[in-house]
Amino acid sequence: MKKLMILILLVSSVSVFGQSAQFGIKGGLNFGSTGEFSDLTDNASTTIDGDNKVGFHVGVYSKFKFLGIFVQPEILYTRLNTEYSEGGATADYNFSKIDIPLLVGIDVVGPLNLKAGPSFQLALNNDLEGAGIDIGIQDPENSFTIGYQIGAGLQLGRLGVDLRYEGAFSENNAFSEANEDFGFVVDSRPSQWILSLSYQLKGDGDKK
Template sequence: MKKLMMFALMIGALNISAQDASFGIKGGLNYGATGEYESISRLTDDFGSSFEDGENKTGFHAGFFGQFEILGIFLRPELVYTEMNTEYSQFDYKLQKIDAPVLLGVNVLGPLNIKAGPAFQYILKNELENTNLSIGDVENEISVGYQLGAGLDLGRLGFDVRYEGAFQDNQALGGNLAADSGFTIDSRPSQWILSIAYTL
């Protein structure tokens, strides 16, 4: 968590000389799923595995942003709390995380803009629901994906739609020792993000 806060402060310091700086709050809905679920069975000397993609479900997010603009080009760092829910055949997987996207954007036509950049993800908690199975921590607490999308600014209000994807897997290991079986879930999301922002 300290690393993310330091990163956000560094971004702000690097842009102190920007011609146009603004700050605000944002929130909205996200619709998508975490990555592939792999089930592994170990019976005597035989090994078997099966794979499953999660079902997309709706979650939410809320946080803060800064925007630093020069000549129609802007840098937009954000710090956002996000909850994701994914449904697999045996359980629901709930993920709570802090997202820190750092997006570079350009105003293309009036109030319309496009933006893209890396999205840093810090996992706060991951857990299974509606099951007796257990799951451990993710392999990497901090991982990097990407976001890209478009926005519409109408005065102090902003409307935004983005897609978030992953560069690589970030596995969490779970299992059922009594049945001598295990599984992994890729915690990196593939999701659509719909947001409303208000500039303070």
């Protein structure tokens, strides 16, 4: 949590250098999955790739322009869902986190812009549900990780539309060892497409 507070303060300080500033709200859908499911049971070597499912995100953003570019920090709550299937059995892995993307972008032509940058992630909760039973698992090894986002957007007045890809730099495993005969590991790092709709609440031309 201390790292999260330091990061929020750092992101907030960007506004000091901005020549113009905008603030707004955003939300949308995610489509993707976490990493592999691996069986830890003795004499087992089962590894299952996750099936893409739809999740969601909601939060706030700001946008500061200077020197012909813009910096766009965001704070978002994200819910990511993944389905693992093997031999007729299925299990759903639900992972929630706080995302803090810090993107740098340029306006290309007209309303089109391109942006990319790191995404700082704080894991909140994860659980695996299968066959009607909640299977408790430990929190990911690293509760605070860094990934990346890259994408394009359209700004149409106060409305904005973004399409991005999000990935991770390294594995971040969550474990379960229910007993000596059963155990597994789930790679919680995300690989997903993010479609967002934003609305600008305040900008430079607005009355105070």
